Amino acid sequence: MSDEPDETPSLDVPVGMFEDIEDLKAQVARLTSLLDVRTGGGGEPGEPSDEDAGGEAAAAEEEEEEEEDAEAEWKSPPFILLLDSPQYDEELRALIEWVEGVLVPGYLAEPSADARWCHLWFEHNVVIARLHAAWLAWQELTDPASCGYTGPSVWHRDHLDPALRELRGSSGPFSGCTKGEHQVEHRLPSTVPSAWNRLGDDGALAPP
Structure with a gap:
């Protein structure tokens, strides 16, 4: 004796419902395709793709290199x-x-x-x-x-102000430049001789 029913039961389903189901299938297919594109097509929804992970790693490495360069620049020159x-x-x-182009004049x-x-x-x-x-400090500020x-x-x-007070005071490093063997001729800033003229190509100071 067969287990199959003698006749297929009739389903009283409106025709419009089948059309709605087909529309839902199409929407699901479009959403699935869009999700695959955004996630790289390989992982579960919400998981970063290999491409995203690689980009994040590269960005982190670049940021670390920039920090190292900034630190090296901050330490130089000593x-x-x-x-x-x-x-x-x-x-x-x-x-x-x-000094002679900015500070002196x-x-x-x-x-x-x-x-x-x-x-x-x-x-x-x-x-x-x-x-x-x-x-x-001037370069930074x-x-x-x-x-x-x-x-x-x-x-x-x-x-600037503290440096000039220390350098130009009566007990500063120039105190010996106005007497005895250390005396040198002081001039107005407009006629101060350029020390550049005393620097050779090798950077060594020529005798006065």
Whole structure:
């Protein structure tokens, strides 16, 4: 005796329902295709594809390299008196250009007993060290991208003014430049001889 029913039962289903089902199938197919495209087609919904994971890894590596470069840039150049040639000569050459191109004509009034200046300042190591520190601060604090618009004010207050007080005071490093064998002729800033003229191609200072 067969288990099959004698006749197929009739289902009273509206024709419109079949059309709705076909529409739902088409929508599911479109959503599935879109999901495959966004996830790379290989993983479960919501899981990152291999391409996304690779991009994130590359971005993290690039960010780490940028941080390392920034850290290396922040540490360079080191204290000028610790440099050896030719790095020292190159750094001193750049410092001389800044001092005589910016500092001397812009900030140094006529030298006097209370405000001394030596046009051979680069022969004083302590002067080189202090002016180099002021120059490094100037490079950072005159860049609005790194310090905003208050940088120049901070530079004058915290770096330039203290440096000039120490250098130009009566007991500063120029105190011996006005007497005895150390005397040198002090001039107005407009006629200070350029130290560039005393630097050879190799960066060495020529005798006065």
